[in-house]
Amino acid sequence: MRADAKRNYDRIIEVAREVFREQGYDASLDEVAKRAGVGPGTLYRHFPRRENLIDAIMQSWVDRVTEAADKALAHEGPPRALLVAWFEAYVALISLHKGGPAKITCAIEDPESPIRTKCQTLTAATDRVVQRLEAEGALRPGVDAVQMCRLVGGVATVADQGNLDPAAVGPLLGVVADGMLV
Amino acid sequence: MRADAKRNYDRIIEVAREVFREQGYDASLDEVAKRAGVGPGTLYRHFPRRENLIDAIMQSWVDRVTEAADKALAHEGPPRALLVAWFEAYVALISLHKGGPAKITCAIEDPESPIRTKCQTLTAATDRVVQRLEAEGALRPGVDAVQMCRLVGGVATVADQGNLDPAAVGPLLGVVADGMLV
DNA sequence: ACCTGAACACCGTTCAAGT
DNA sequence: ACCTGAACACCGTTCAAGT
Numbered sequence: 001m002r003a004d005a006k007r008n009y010d011r012i013i014e015v016a017r018e019v020f021r022e023q024g025y026d027a028s029l030d031e032v033a034k035r036a037g038v039g040p041g042t043l044y045r046h047f048p049r050r051e052n053l054i055d056a057i058m059q060s061w062v063d064r065v066t067e068a069a070d071k072a073l074a075h076e077g078p079p080r081a082l083l084v085a086w087f088e089a090y091v092a093l094i095s096l097h098k099g100g101p102a103k104i105t106c107a108i109e110d111p112e113s114p115i116r117t118k119c120q121t122l123t124a125a126t127d128r129v130v131q132r133l134e135a136e137g138a139l140r141p142g143v144d145a146v147q148m149c150r151l152v153g154g155v156a157t158v159a160d161q162g163n164l165d166p167a168a169v170g171p172l173l174g175v176v177a178d179g180m181l182v
Numbered sequence: 183m184r185a186d187a188k189r190n191y192d193r194i195i196e197v198a199r200e201v202f203r204e205q206g207y208d209a210s211l212d213e214v215a216k217r218a219g220v221g222p223g224t225l226y227r228h229f230p231r232r233e234n235l236i237d238a239i240m241q242s243w244v245d246r247v248t249e250a251a252d253k254a255l256a257h258e259g260p261p262r263a264l265l266v267a268w269f270e271a272y273v274a275l276i277s278l279h280k281g282g283p284a285k286i287t288c289a290i291e292d293p294e295s296p297i298r299t300k301c302q303t304l305t306a307a308t309d310r311v312v313q314r315l316e317a318e319g320a321l322r323p324g325v326d327a328v329q330m331c332r333l334v335g336g337v338a339t340v341a342d343q344g345n346l347d348p349a350a351v352g353p354l355l356g357v358v359a360d361g362m363l364v
Numbered sequence: 365a366c367c368t369g370a371a372c373a374c375c376g377t378t379c380a381a382g383t
Numbered sequence: 384a385c386c387t388g389a390a391c392a393c394c395g396t397t398c399a400a401g402t
Contacts, residue, residue: 005385030375039387044377102284106344143357150346151354154336161339162288164332172333175325179361187366212394221368226396 009046012036013056024098025054051114054103062121065093069125079138080177086129087173090149091156094122101160105153109146123149133181143180151176191228194218195238206280207236233296236285244303247275251307261320262359268311269355272331273338276304283342287335291328305331315363325362333358 001009015036019027029050033043047053068089075082094104107113108123127145155172158164183191197218201209211232215225229235250271257264276286289295290305309327337354340346 002384008386028375039389040376041378041388042386045385050376102339102343105340108344110344140357140360142353147354147357150340150344150350151337151357154340154354155333157284157339157343158287158332158336161284162290162292162332168332171324172329172336175322175329175333175361176357177361178322179357179359184365190367210394221370222394222396223369223398224367227366232395 008036008038008042012038012043012046012053016053017057020054020057020097024100025050025103026099029053049114051103051107055115055118058115058118061093061096062118065121065125068093069128073128073132079133079136079181083129083133083177083181084173086126087152087177088170090122090126090152091159091169091173094153095156095160098160101153101156105150105157108149108153119149138181140180140182148176148180187228190218190220190224194220194225194228194235198235199239202236202239202279206282207232207285208281211235231296233285233289237297237300240297240300243275243278244300247303247307250275251310255310255314261315261318261363265311265315265359265363266355268308269334269359270352272304272308272334273341273351273355276335277338277342280342283335283338287332287339290331290335301331320363322362322364330358330362 012032016032019032019035029043030040032053033040036043043053047056069086072082072086072089075085091101094101104115104119104122107115108119110116110119113119123145126148130139130143130145130148133139152173155169155176159166159169159172194214198214201214201217211225212222214235215222218225225235229238251268254264254268254271257267273283276283286297286301286304289297290301292298292301295301305327308330312321312325312327312330315321334355337351337358341348341351341354
């Protein structure tokens with residue numbers, strides 16, 4: 001990659017991070033280009049789809065996911081507490097940007113999605129929790145990590161799009177947890 | 183309302199029903215106006231917000247909701263079967279149009295939403311199921327109709343936006359049901 | 365009182381012309 | 384090889400001019 005191209009590429013990501021933080025993942029790409037001081041064509045050359053840009057934004061995010069899973073698994077306690085702790089971390093992680101819960105949850109198990117590797121990190125982390133609970137015999141037969149991601153992602157999506165009071169989210173996650181434990 | 187206004191009003195609803203069936207609730211309102219043979223201003227005069235038009239579309243829908251609740255409640259059987267039957271009917275009812283699950287679920291408990299009366303019908307129907315299960319002592323303490331609507335609505339939203347295989351939805355509803363029953 | 369449709373603002377996307 | 388920015392298509396929304 002040429003030096004000026006690399007500079008533009010980095011600058012777009014930097015600015016997009018800022019714009020998406022302020023306005024969510026559905027923010028105008030035109031504004032990203034403007035703030036980055038590049039033409040719209042340059043943005044499209046580097047990131048043909050919005051999800052490609054989102055994927056680039058999420059690079060450092062994968063570390064936070066595995067760290068959160070580590071932290072949740074380190075907790076010694078009853079299965080329900082572990083599961084609920086992971087659910088809350090999960091919701092927080094995918095809700096960092098407005099529009100995130102829907103985008104991420106819809107991309108799960110979609111091989112065509114540009115953010116599929118990020119979703120795989122998320123399902124893999126969830127699967128570690130599943131494995132632990134399964135080993136303890138705490139999980140209902142038939143439940144798996146993908147189901148968990150979809151259910152918790154669904155709760156996060158509703159909370160995100162409906163501007164739900166954070167206090168209303170906990171009980172919903174509790175129901176999901178109870179439905180997955182023996 | 184003047185005769186020609188009434189004629190336009192009815193025609194817009196008729197055409198919108200068709201367009202929304204084909205393309206979902208996020209379809210272009212410009213196309214609705216064009217197909218109805220009215221100017222965009224006329225559409226906006228009658229329906230200042232998209233949700234006002236959706237609300238008009240949903241008029242006959244409320245009967246289907248109460249009928250579905252009647253039918254679910256008529257079933258004699260174990261609590262879980264009743265609950266899952268209602269969940270499946272609920273998902274079907276809000277998924278008639280693409281974009282419906284998100285729109286409807288986000289409007290629940292939102293007093294500002296133009297479709298709030300439709301959501302109230304939905305929560306009221308769900309509450310009838312809740313009352314029945316509560317009387318049988320089958321429900322976990324603390325769960326209510328609004329939580330149910332949000333959880334099942336979340337599942338429907340994920341299924342709708344992520345083009346989920348219908349076969350994958352049933353197990354998710356099963357988890358939610360198990361989480362709400364003793 | 366109601367309708368029309370031009371007009372505006374905004375956004376995503378493309379591509380010919382430049383360097 | 385890469386960038387620019389004009390240009391296009393589309394959409395929601397408004398409003399002055401008409402009837």
